[in-house]
Amino acid sequence: MEKIDTLRRFGLFDARVPRYTSYPPANHFANGIGHQFHADWLQTVTDGSVISVYIHIPFCKRLCWFCACRTQGTRTMRPVDAYVQYLLKELSLVRDLLPKDVKMGRLHLGGGTPSILPPDTMANLLDAVYAAFPKADDYEFSVEIDPTEAAPDLLRTLANYGMNRASVGVQDFAEKVQSAIGRLQSFEQTRDVIALLRDLGVQSLNVDLLYGLPFQTKSSFQATLDQVAELKPDRLAIYGYAHVPWMSKRQVMIDGEALPGPEKRFWLAEQAHAHFTALGYAPIGIDHFALPTDSLYKADQAGTLRRNFQGYTDDQSEALIGLGASAISRFPQGFVHNAPATSAYQERIASGGLAGQKGYRMDHADDLTSQIVEDLMCRFCFDATSLGADFPDMAEIIEDTRLSLLDAFPGIFLTSADGLIILDNAKPLVRIIASFVDSFTSSQTAHSAAI
Ligand SMILES: C[S@@+](CC[C@H](N)C(=O)[O-])C[C@H]1O[C@@H](n2cnc3c(N)ncnc32)[C@H](O)[C@@H]1O
Ligand code: SF4
Incomplete structure (x- = not known):
């Protein structure tokens, strides 16, 4: 499938999501x-x-x-x-x-x-x-x-x-x-x-x-x-x-x-x-x-x-x-x-x-989500190994998040020994992927277009 079709399928041209600064x-x-x-x-x-x-x-x-x-x-x-x-x-x-x-x-x-x-x-x-x-x-x-x-x-x-x-x-x-x-x-x-x-x-x-x-x-x-x-x-x-x-x-x-x-x-x-x-x-x-x-x-x-x-x-x-x-x-x-x-x-x-x-x-769960969002936005990855080392008490949540990401975004990630890496062609979706782990439900109109 062409890059643009994949991006369209995952909502790039419709979504309004935060810029996650x-x-x-x-x-x-x-x-x-x-x-x-x-x-x-x-x-x-x-x-x-x-x-x-x-x-x-x-x-x-x-x-x-x-x-x-x-x-x-x-x-x-x-x-x-x-x-x-x-x-x-x-x-x-x-x-x-x-x-x-x-x-x-x-x-x-x-x-x-x-x-x-x-x-x-x-x-x-x-x-x-x-x-x-x-x-x-x-x-x-x-x-x-x-x-x-x-x-x-x-x-x-x-x-x-x-x-x-x-x-x-x-x-x-x-x-x-x-x-x-x-x-x-x-x-x-x-x-x-x-x-x-x-x-x-x-x-x-x-x-x-x-x-x-x-x-x-x-x-x-x-x-x-x-x-x-x-x-x-x-x-x-x-x-x-x-x-x-x-x-x-x-x-x-x-x-x-x-x-x-x-x-x-x-x-x-x-x-x-x-x-x-x-x-x-x-x-x-x-x-x-x-x-x-x-x-x-x-x-x-x-x-x-x-x-x-x-x-x-x-x-x-x-x-x-x-x-x-x-x-x-x-x-x-x-x-x-x-x-x-x-x-x-x-x-x-x-x-x-x-x-x-x-x-x-910030509470402890926010610290974890913040790290996940920063990893996605800066490194295009979900690094389960380093998250597990930094948040040893949250191993179950980290694994659940990894599985949910794979489920929600099929064909978008490369799986590695450490976790997930967003494929080059799918990188424009990263704000949408970050919004998936964001535990705040946001109003669609409050944010700018995903592209
Ligand atoms: C504080 S502003 C500009 C600094 C300086 N006053 C100037 O005009 O060159 C920093 C940057 O925010 C970006 N920016 C401002 N409004 C924007 C908008 N509506 N959408 C996206 N970027 C915006 C622009 O690229 C701008 O250069
Ligand atoms: S209004 Fe113009 S000059 Fe002022 S901060 Fe915005 S871009 Fe810069």
Whole structure:
């Protein structure tokens, strides 16, 4: 049977499933309990351990219609400067609760548009972050950069403060597509920002692309892929456009009639896959590509790839500390989600408390499911041997799950001495397979299309 028939048979073109950047997915975090856990879990991070820090900047000068990220438009810097004052206060609260000797292995600035910050505001913020957390060995500092909002002075400031990785948003270079998604950005502008980032010493550069956008055709997408190849990124994230206007209201500006259907989306994804693998990039997980020189490729080869809110990562830290509106922290015990709206976040910090609003405490069964989901999403496998070693008291559940997977997805797995491996042709089904082991019953419409 052809690959596409198999994928259709198992529901790829109809299903709506989570992207599993966490297990459980963030829509299952419960309201009102975040702050209850927040302080306790910060205090129980292992002293001397290496943590990761994520800082969310929820502002953009333009609001692209396609964007599902937590952000808001602003024309002036006044709300941005005010917000940074709250970030500084939250940083100090969090620092006081964490054990004395934690070090920072990773710092990631995401958004929104972190590059919207004026250089002196950025410098103040970074001074405070470094005063709070000394850098660990092999420290990495990454920033999401919108090339249309990336002043050279700001990029220089970031480089002076150690930025060594950057992620540049492209989405698509075709003018017709850009007009339909409310995001105009020229190839030349993007190329110049990337050249400056390289000059400033950024070693690992990622580019974000989207397939499934309005008016994307095979030939228009090929032109974008060719232009992106010229930029020689170390990594790429090629996401399927999630059209979720019920969650992201600005997407009502996008003409649903102009969107490619599920099978056309599939062929666009296949086209990008063929293009970049032919150029020597290795596919990583469901939607990333990396050159063999990049650390994501090395983690994939070593079997240590992880999945977190930024997608795929080689970050192995015990705790991820999220700062800012809507930022999520991950602890061994579970998740804490800061108040999503900027105003609610600021109110919480102003009142002297932590910003956690929603949360989730993992139990032992969640830990097992989380490991199964991460193995599927990162390694396309169900590794019964290593699951059995990590969860010896759950051997029966692990075996039952293995048998149920084989039963539910006949012809999709290769069986090995250690468990099950998803066949190459069936890899696009991995989110559907992960949703099969997900013990939360999810509403179909709450999620994005499986392809
Ligand atoms: C915070 S955003 C962009 C960073 C930066 N502000 C920029 O515009 O370049 C990070 C990435 O999320 C992805 N993204 C945003 N909305 C999406 C959607 N509706 N579906 C899939 N991916 C989306 C885009 O690829 C985007 O580059
Ligand atoms: S894509 Fe970037 S610039 Fe556009 S709205 Fe989203 S976060 Fe802002």
